[in-house]
Amino acid sequence: MPQDMPPTGGYAQVQYKRNLPARGFKPVYYMIGMHMIMAYGFYKYFHGAREQRELAREKMWSRLHITPLLQAEEDRDQVRRHFADQARANELLGSDAKVYNSDRFVRPTFAYTPASVTQ
DSSP states (O other), X not given: OOOOOOOTTOOOXXXXXXXXXXXXXXXXXXXXXXXXXXXXXXXXXXXXXXXXXXXXXXXXXXXXXXXXXXXXXXXXXXXXXXXXHHHHHHHHHSSOOOOSSOSSOOOOOOOOOOOOOOO
């Protein structure tokens, strides 16, 4: 009995490898995209930090410039309270009694002095 021989030109190639098409982009494109997003984020962060620093500096300088006005307002309030206190003392005492050593206005100072503890 004659033996079967291969066809002329040979048999077709046997496909033993998996044929999975590549899905998505190459990894280098993902890395480039990730770095671009990170660079944009850092840019926005540093820009915002610089803006916050500038606003804080502006706030500090505005407070420094308004301090004399606030001090003058506090002085006016202290003088008003002083004269009201003098008027109240005149009402109660009936005469202009000298309680202090001078007529010059001195801002009152309040200091906490703890009670002496004896053991």
